[in-house]
Amino acid sequence: MILNLSVNGQATEFSIDNLAIAGWAGRDQEGVQHxxxxLAELGVQPPSTTPLFYRVDPQQLTQADKVQVLGEGSxxxxxxxxxxxxxxxxFVSLASDHTDRELESYSVAFSKQxxxxxxxxxAWPLEEVAPHWDQLRLGSEIEEQGARVEYQNGTLAELLDIPTLLERLPKELRDNQGILPNTAMLCGTVPAIGGIRMSPSFSGSLTDPVLNRSIRLDYSLETLPVAV
Incomplete structure (x- = not known):
């Protein structure tokens, strides 16, 4: 998978061979339990361990402004x-772990894939934000009844830091030098305000209050019918 990202105004190409999603990656165990x-309210079984790393096909990464989903449960x-x-x-960027919530009650791994x-x-070089990592803010908005509604709002202090996540990577994603080259990982999320729910569009942001900048992500959904 080839990604094209702007890094400090310079077009940069990344080749991605491995993609993982770090689930249950909260630093505060109360937040993890929340x-x-x-998800338990949606019938999702609790994880066997935390954090838990789900493997996903790198081809699932997309920079499209509109994405197709099956049914209305994601x-x-x-x-x-x-x-x-x-x-x-x-480097760090921003993504959305879009997930089929109905399938999640059967298998989290299948729902991610x-x-x-x-x-x-x-994207930003990690070294530029590492000194003030905990101050970075992760947020999102969804669309409800034609209006934008705050959906997530928290700092990265709520999540495991990058060194900790890298230490806990499964052996398939690391060697004696650390994380494998050409590997991408979603690093966890903050709780949804008002509960997890679907929206016809999604907007996310990663804000750096120290260097006064942000990365934004906006996409809309095209819902495909479920044929039976």
Whole structure:
């Protein structure tokens, strides 16, 4: 999978061979339990361990402004996307872990694989934000009754930091030098305000209050009928 992202105004190409989603990646165990409880209301079984890394086909990453989903039971979540380039240099961007919530009650892994993962068009070098990582803010909005409604709002202090996630990566995604080159990982999310629900459009943001900048992600859904 080839991604084209703007890094400090410079067009940069990334080749992605591996994609993982870090689930249940909250730093505060109370927050993790809150998210587990959110999904339990939808019939999702609790994880066997936390964090848990789900593998997904890199072809599921998309920078399209409109994505197709099957049925009306899916929703998005704003997440930091970590990218290791061919030289293992790390970058951060923004993605949505769009997930089929109906299928999730059967299998979280299957629900992750079936939906595309919309991705922003900009990235930052990790070293630029690492010193103030916990101050970065992750947020999103959804559309309800024609109005924009706040859906997520939290800082990355609520989530496991990058060094901790990298230490816990499964062996398939790392070697003795760390994360494998050309690997991308969604790094967890903050709770939904008012509960998880579908929307015809989704807007996410990753805001850096120290360097006064943000990465945005906007996409809409085309719902395909479920033929029986």
């Amino acid at each position: 998210h587990i409880d959110e 929703s998005g979540e704003a997440e930091v996307l970590l990218i290791a380039d061919a030289n293992r240099r790390l 079936i939906c595309v993962k919309p991705l922003a068009k900009e």
